[in-house]
Amino acid sequence: MNPPGRPSPQPPAPPEADAPADTGAGGTGDGPARGPAGAPHAPAGRRGSHRPARRRVPLILLVPATVTALFALLPLVYLVIRALERGPAFAWDVVAADRTAGLLSNSLRLTVVVVAATWVLGISLAWLTERTALPAPRLWAVLATLPLAVPSYVMSFSWLSAFPGVRGFAGAAIALSLACFPYVYLPVAAVLRGMDPAQEEAARSLGHGPWRTFRTVTLPQLRPAAAGGGLLVALYVMSDFGAVSLMRYDTFTRAIHTSYRASFDRTPAAALGCVLVLITVLLVVAERRTRGRARYARAGRGTARPPLRLPLGPWARAAATGWAGLVALAAVAFPVGTLCYWIAVGNSATWQPAALLETAWATVGVAAAGAALTVLLALPVAVIAARYRGGLARVLEQASFAGHALPGITVALAFVFLAVRYANPLYQEWPLLVIAYAALFLPLAVTAIRAAVLQAPESLEEAARSLGRGPLRTLREVTVPLAAPGIAAGAALTFVVIMKELPATLLLRPTGMETLATRLWTHTDNFAFAAAAPYALTLVLIAAVPSYLLGRHRS
Amino acid sequence: MTELRIRDLTVGYGEGRVLDGLDLDIPAGELTAVLGPSGCGKTTLLRVVAGFLRPEGGSVSVGGRTVAGPGVHLPPERRAVGIVAQEGALFPHLSVARNVAFGLTALRRPERAARAEEMLDLVGLGGLGDRMPHELSGGQQQRVALARALAPRPALVLLDEPFNALDSALRGGLRADVRSALRATGSTAVLVTHDQQEALSTADRIAVLRDGRVAQYGTPHEVYGRPADAWVAAFVGDAVVLPGRRLPGGAVATALGELTEAPAVPGDGPERCAAPGEHGTVILRPEQLRLSDPGSAATTGTVTEVCFYGHDALVTVTLDGGTSVDVRHPGSVTTAAGRRTGLTVHGPVVVRAGGPAGPAERGVPAARVPVAGGGA
Numbered sequence: 001m002n003p004p005g006r007p008s009p010q011p012p013a014p015p016e017a018d019a020p021a022d023t024g025a026g027g028t029g030d031g032p033a034r035g036p037a038g039a040p041h042a043p044a045g046r047r048g049s050h051r052p053a054r055r056r057v058p059l060i061l062l063v064p065a066t067v068t069a070l071f072a073l074l075p076l077v078y079l080v081i082r083a084l085e086r087g088p089a090f091a092w093d094v095v096a097a098d099r100t101a102g103l104l105s106n107s108l109r110l111t112v113v114v115v116a117a118t119w120v121l122g123i124s125l126a127w128l129t130e131r132t133a134l135p136a137p138r139l140w141a142v143l144a145t146l147p148l149a150v151p152s153y154v155m156s157f158s159w160l161s162a163f164p165g166v167r168g169f170a171g172a173a174i175a176l177s178l179a180c181f182p183y184v185y186l187p188v189a190a191v192l193r194g195m196d197p198a199q200e201e202a203a204r205s206l207g208h209g210p211w212r213t214f215r216t217v218t219l220p221q222l223r224p225a226a227a228g229g230g231l232l233v234a235l236y237v238m239s240d241f242g243a244v245s246l247m248r249y250d251t252f253t254r255a256i257h258t259s260y261r262a263s264f265d266r267t268p269a270a271a272l273g274c275v276l277v278l279i280t281v282l283l284v285v286a287e288r289r290t291r292g293r294a295r296y297a298r299a300g301r302g303t304a305r306p307p308l309r310l311p312l313g314p315w316a317r318a319a320a321t322g323w324a325g326l327v328a329l330a331a332v333a334f335p336v337g338t339l340c341y342w343i344a345v346g347n348s349a350t351w352q353p354a355a356l357l358e359t360a361w362a363t364v365g366v367a368a369a370g371a372a373l374t375v376l377l378a379l380p381v382a383v384i385a386a387r388y389r390g391g392l393a394r395v396l397e398q399a400s401f402a403g404h405a406l407p408g409i410t411v412a413l414a415f416v417f418l419a420v421r422y423a424n425p426l427y428q429e430w431p432l433l434v435i436a437y438a439a440l441f442l443p444l445a446v447t448a449i450r451a452a453v454l455q456a457p458e459s460l461e462e463a464a465r466s467l468g469r470g471p472l473r474t475l476r477e478v479t480v481p482l483a484a485p486g487i488a489a490g491a492a493l494t495f496v497v498i499m500k501e502l503p504a505t506l507l508l509r510p511t512g513m514e515t516l517a518t519r520l521w522t523h524t525d526n527f528a529f530a531a532a533a534p535y536a537l538t539l540v541l542i543a544a545v546p547s548y549l550l551g552r553h554r555s
Numbered sequence: 556m557t558e559l560r561i562r563d564l565t566v567g568y569g570e571g572r573v574l575d576g577l578d579l580d581i582p583a584g585e586l587t588a589v590l591g592p593s594g595c596g597k598t599t600l601l602r603v604v605a606g607f608l609r610p611e612g613g614s615v616s617v618g619g620r621t622v623a624g625p626g627v628h629l630p631p632e633r634r635a636v637g638i639v640a641q642e643g644a645l646f647p648h649l650s651v652a653r654n655v656a657f658g659l660t661a662l663r664r665p666e667r668a669a670r671a672e673e674m675l676d677l678v679g680l681g682g683l684g685d686r687m688p689h690e691l692s693g694g695q696q697q698r699v700a701l702a703r704a705l706a707p708r709p710a711l712v713l714l715d716e717p718f719n720a721l722d723s724a725l726r727g728g729l730r731a732d733v734r735s736a737l738r739a740t741g742s743t744a745v746l747v748t749h750d751q752q753e754a755l756s757t758a759d760r761i762a763v764l765r766d767g768r769v770a771q772y773g774t775p776h777e778v779y780g781r782p783a784d785a786w787v788a789a790f791v792g793d794a795v796v797l798p799g800r801r802l803p804g805g806a807v808a809t810a811l812g813e814l815t816e817a818p819a820v821p822g823d824g825p826e827r828c829a830a831p832g833e834h835g836t837v838i839l840r841p842e843q844l845r846l847s848d849p850g851s852a853a854t855t856g857t858v859t860e861v862c863f864y865g866h867d868a869l870v871t872v873t874l875d876g877g878t879s880v881d882v883r884h885p886g887s888v889t890t891a892a893g894r895r896t897g898l899t900v901h902g903p904v905v906v907r908a909g910g911p912a913g914p915a916e917r918g919v920p921a922a923r924v925p926v927a928g929g930g931a
Contacts, residue, residue, distance in 0.1 A: 459644035462607055463700075465631035466638040467658030467707060481648045 057388050058471040065380040069399035072442050075414030076277065076402050082417050083270040091271040099255070100275070107251040107279075110172055110244070111237045117177035118233045119226060121327055122184025130192040132310045134320050142548060143328040144185045149543035150335050151500040152179040153242025153521060154536045158338035160246055161529040171247040178331040179243070180236055184229035191225040192218075210310070231287040235280055239407030241503040242517075246524055252276055256409050257503065266417065273410035280405040336540065342533035360538050363499055363515040366430060370437030371495040374445045375487065377438055382449035383479065387458065397450075401443045411440050412504035433508045437498045444497060445490045452486020453479060492546035499543055516542075558583040558743040559604065559711055564613035566599050566767075573599045574610070575767035581711075581745060581760075586737055588746045588754035591764030592790065597747045600764070601713050604745070605638050606631035618710040637704030637712040642720045643696040645688035651675070651699050652684030658707035674702035677736050694725045701733060705740050712737070712744040718753065730757050751791045755779060763787050779840075781817065784907050788838045793869070795844065795880045799837035799906060807906050809837050810878040811844075812853050817903035839904040841869060841883035846890060852897025856880075858890050872896060 057065075083091050094100075125144045129137045147155075156175040159166055166174065199221075200213055208216060244251045253276065260269040312320060378400070385397040403411065415436045419427040426432045456479055464474040480487070502517045509518060516539040523532035559581040566574040573596045581587045591597045602608040604615055606622065606629060614624030617636060622629040637658075645654050655671040662670060675681050678698035688696055697717050704712050717733070718726045734757060737744050748754055754761050755775045762772045763783075771783035782788035785796045799809040805816045814837065849855045856874040868888040873879045882898065890896060 457644065459640045459642070460646055462605070462631070463638060463640060463644045463646075463703070464657065465607070466605055466634070466636055467703065468632045468635075468660055469657075470630070470632050478646060482646075 057384055057392060060472045061380045061384055061475075062392075064377075065384050065396050068377040068381050068442070069396045071377065072400045072402045072439060074418070075406055075411045075436075075439050078418055079270055079273050079277065079410055079414045082414070083267065083274045085270075086267050090267065091274075094268040094271040095275055100252075100272070103250060103252045103255050104275075104279075106169075106249065107238060107253070110169065110176070110249070110251065111234050113173045114176045114180060114237045115230045115233050117173065118181040118184045119230060121177065121181035122229060123188050123222065123226060125181075125324060125327060126185050126189035126192055128320050128324055130189050132320060133312050133317070134324065135317070140324045140328070141189065143324075143332055144189075145182050145547060146544060147179055147331040148182045149496065149540050149547040150179055150331070151242065151502070151517065151539065151543075152176050152236075152240055153246055153502060153517075153524070154339075154540060155179045155331075155335055156243040156246040157520070157524045157529070157532060157536060158335035160524075161342060162334075162338050167247050168249050172244050172249040175243045175247065176237055176240060178327075180233045181327075181331070183232040183236070184226060187225035187229045188222055191222055195221060227287050231283060234283050235405075235407075238276065238280055238283070239409065239503075241409060242521060245521075252279075253407060253409050253503070256413070257506075260409075260413060260507070266413065269413055270417070273407075273413050276407050276410055277405055280407065284405055336537070339533045339537040339540070342530045343537060346530035346533065356534050356538060359514050359516055359519055359535065360542070362513060363517070363539070364542065366433060366515065367437075367495050367498040369430075369434045370441070370498040371445075371491050373434055374438045374441050374494045374498075375449070375491045378442055378445035378449050378490070379480075379487075381442075382446045383453055383475065385446065386450045386453035387461075397446070400446050403440050403442045406440065407503075408440055408501060409503040409507070411436050412507035415439070415504075416507060428508070428510050430510055430513065433505065433510070436504050436508050437501065440501070440504060441494050441497055445494050448490025448493060449483065449487050452483035452490065455486060456482035489549075492549060496543045496546045499539065557581065558618055559745065560614075560616045561600075561604070562614045564600070564603065564615065565611045566596070566603060566608065568611065573767055574603070574613075576613070577764075577768055579762055579769055579772065581743065583743050584741050585759040586734065586744045586746060586757065587760045587762060588748055588758035589762050589764055590748055590751060590754040590791070592749060595764040596767040597749075597764050598715065601638075601715055601745070601747050604711070605636050605713055606634050635707070635710045637707070637709035639697070639700045639704050639712065639714045639717045641716045643688075643693075643700040643717075645696055645699055645703070647688050649688075650684065651680070651686050651688065651691070654688065654699055655684070655703045655706050657703060661707075670706055671702075674706045675699070677705070677739060678702045679732060693721050694729050697721065697729060698732065701736060705736065705742060708740075710743065712742050714744060714746040716748055716750075717746075718748075718750075726753075733757075755791070761791070763791065765790075781905055782838055784909070785836050785838055788905075793841050793881060793883070795839050795841055797837045797839075797878065797880070798834060800834050801832060801906060803832075807835070807837055807904065810854075810874050810876050811880070811898060811900055814839070814900055815903045816906050833908070836907045836909055837904050838907065839900065839902075841881040842885075843900055843902050843904070844880060844882040845899050845901060846870065846872075846882055846884060847897040847899050849895040849897040852899060854898045856896060856898060858892050858894045858896055860892055861888055861890065863888060870896075872898060874898075 125140070128134045129141045129144065134140060152175055155178055156171065159171060159175055195218070200217055204210070204213055239253055240251075241253045241257060245254055245257075252272065256269050256272045256276065259272060260266060381396055381400045384393050406414075415432055416427070419432050423432075460478055460482065461474050464478045465471075469477065499515075500517060502521060505515055505518055506521065509515065516535045520532050520535040520539065523529075523535070557580045559579070561577060561579040564574050564577040565572065575596075577596070577600065589597045589600060599608060603610050603623065604617075609628055610623055614627075615622050616624075617634060621627050622634050622636075645651075646657065649657065652668065652671045652675070655674050656667045659667045659670055672681065672684060675684055678701055680695060680698055680702070683691070683695070688699070691699065697720075700717070701712075701714075714733070718729060721729065730753065746754070746758060755778075758775060760773065761775055761778045763770045763778060765786065771778055771787045773781075778787065778791050782791065782794070785794070788794035788796065797809045797811065799807040799814070801807050801816075802813065805818070806813050807816050854874060856872040858870055859873045859879065860871040862869045862871075867886065868884045870882045870884050870888065870890060871879055872882055880898070884890075
């Protein structure tokens with residue numbers, strides 16, 4: 001899972017790099033672009049690198065991409081309008097209540113602790129699996145990815161059902177850290193894997209010891225990946241509803257849900273939702289700031305040698321294996337084990353195969369529809385983001401990332417308002433739920449597809465154009481087939497995330513429709529652990545398949 | 556007949572101009588090399604002709620049809636301009652035959668297959684149509700890319716440093732094969748390259764590009780034998796560049812003595828030639844200099860460096876006046892640094908207006924430009 005908008009490494013582009021410059025997928029990171037290169041000379045002549053902004057986006061891409069961007073902005077705009085419906089004073093009163101400050105500090109405290117914990121877990125495991133002679137590194141790599149398949153509320157459920165004492169702040173922090181650390185692990189491991197060993201070797205030959213080399217050369221290069229992963233974790237924690245609710249820890253998101261359920265007047269919920277959006281926007285901005293100006297590129301073409309692995313002595317090996325094992329135990333084996341235990345102790349009253357099958361089927365159906373719509377909407381924006389520069393392309397891409405700053409609960413609120421007012425037949429029907437999923441997870445799909453399109457060399461599209469294909473046919477016959485594996489990975493990722501989604505599903509699902517997530521939530525909320533367990537296990541098992549494939553896809 | 560006509564082509568704004576009022580006419584049925592150092596704008600030129608870049612000014616016409624100009628910008632797919640990219644750019648998801656047939660949309664299926672096979676035969680890859688691109692070697696991939704570009708019978712084929720990614724052993728053979736394939740199809744082709752050997756040995760004509768303009772345009776013989784200025788001389792091959800003063804009667808006085816000036820040809824504009832009595836730049840090739848016995852020669856100096864290349868050697872000699880010149884010495888060398896030697900000059904030299912310091916300031920890459928006196 002790539003944090004959206006992380007800059008891909010720029011190809012080294014010294015002013016003389018015209019002739020032998022790379023033709024491959026040039027970096028088109030969306031980092032602060034300062035015009036075409038710094039050099040005044042030959043900006044346009046460098047292939048694979050920045051394109052001049054003069055290339056026009058064909059209408060065939062522009063129109064659907066604009067539709068997507070407007071669609072992505074819709075919930076945000078509507079939320080603001082709705083929050084201010086009864087005047088700014090009223091909204092301010094809701095936001096400025098004493099309770100709000102307390103909730104906010106609860107949310108922020110949790111976020112800080114969980115981000116720190118996921119950094120420790122994610123970076124240490126990434127380093128152990130990629131850079132040391134840890135036995136069976138592939139196995140540990142897969143185990144470190146699998147928590148992606150365990151929704152945070154399932155993690156909460158398993159801890160809570162085993163240790164009813166862990167609740168409140170500690171319980172929420174443990175559950176969220178264990179569920180979220182793959183968001184840090186995956187990008188950091190990818191950077192460690194792709195790093196040129198020559199840089200570390202140079203540091204060693206210049207007299208730095210192994211630890212100092214790690215601190216001064218390796219760690220700084222991990223910073224963008226760790227920050228990007230940390231941002232995803234922070235956004236997840238800020239918008240998490242299930243885990244904190246089960247753990248009975250009062251956060252902002254939970255308060256919005258309560259406020260929405262508590263009264264028919266939904267303006268307070270919208271006003272609180274705006275505050276949540278504001279915080280997530282601040283988080284995104286903060287992460288962009290930490291990126292700094294350095295570009296972490298390899299100075300050379302082709303594939304580098306695989307990085308060296310640090311040999312481990314017997315004690316170090318035991319300690320490393322023990323640490324990796326402990327994390328895998330807590331994050332994968334423990335939740336699965338707890339679920340199996342509850343299924344085993346359950347009786348026929350709690351074990352209803354027919355209901356389970358029906359629910360699983362409904363979940364898969366709605367998640368597949370959501371993933372399909374999301375990918376369809378994301379495709380034109382992702383292609384533009386990968387292939388065109390300039391203000392318009394940037395605006396379209398940024399707009400489609402709006403969902404990134406919109407917690408599930410706020411998107412759900414926005415669509416509730418919209419449907420009730422303007423599209424009543426859609427209210428509490430499944431298409432509305434699918435549409436909300438698309439608005440929520442668009443950034444995920446755009447990021448994945450953009451990366452996939454960047455992998456497909458632009459020279460191939462140019463070859464197709466020079467052989468007589470128009471832009472649309474080039475897209476269909478060359479770009480999409482080439483990017484297909486990446487697009488499929490993006491779709492799989494979106495599918496998993498939709499399956500696990502709880503707050504929007506709770507608010508928007510049609511009356512009577514249950515997904516695995518909502519069943520699980522209802523039962524757990526009533527402490528019916530044995531009844532909840534089959535739904536949780538089914539959810540984890542279905543979600544594990546794409547998660548496992550994603551872990552393999554990356555390595 | 557002119558196939559590609561470029562007039563006053565400008566790309567980029569103000570200081571950042573990549574192409575700066577470039578004019579070029581390329582005749583039909585010939586292979587023209589566009590040669591220039593990195594950053595001279597040659598790749599930009601190619602992308603403008605292919606339609607991937609929109610120029611700020613000027614016009615491009617292919618086969619008499621304006622494809623880019625004021626108010627005109629034909630998209631790449633409607634230009635009938637084929638392109639062979641640096642690394643082939645074969646579609647990895649299509650077989651070799653389907654790659655070659657990709658541009659043949661106007662034909663029906665059986666004709667398409669027949670044409671693809673015909674093109675593969677032409678580039679010496681008959682029977683390999685069912686392979687996937689990754690199952691071919693780099694040289695074979697480039698041949699397929701050429702076949703693919705030629706299959707729809709384009710008005711013009713652009714070759715973007717197509718031999719760059721190959722190791723030197725493969726290049727020679729592939730160059731010859733590309734030449735013969737282009738000849739067999741009667742194609743008009745433009746080869747973009749920074750490799751002067753490639754341009755000299757492969758092309759019918761060479762356009763040397765500098766700073767977004769054509770510095771010289773002519774046959775390989777003209778460009779090598781009568782370079783437009785010292786910069787072109789040093790970029791296309793090795794050159795000995797000296798200051799000199801024109802004497803009446805076709806002679807020029809230099810540090811190497813009095814040399815004979817080559818007679819002017821119609822292609823040389825008057826602005827390029829120095830007037831009698833004026834100081835100018837004398838250009839000759841290192842193979843025009845021979846080492847001789849120091850006792851009997853009019854010009855003598857000391858050997859300062861010997862670079863041995865196998866088939867010949869480049870010997871640097873510092874003349875007694877302080878000027879350094881390069882001498883190409885065929886076969887094995889018997890001299891060594893520190894020895895005294897004499898020098899004789901064979902054949903006429905080219906004299907151009909202006910001082911010789913220009914090219915060094917322009918930063919000619921990897922070319923030997925001995926600058927007289929060292930203090931210029």
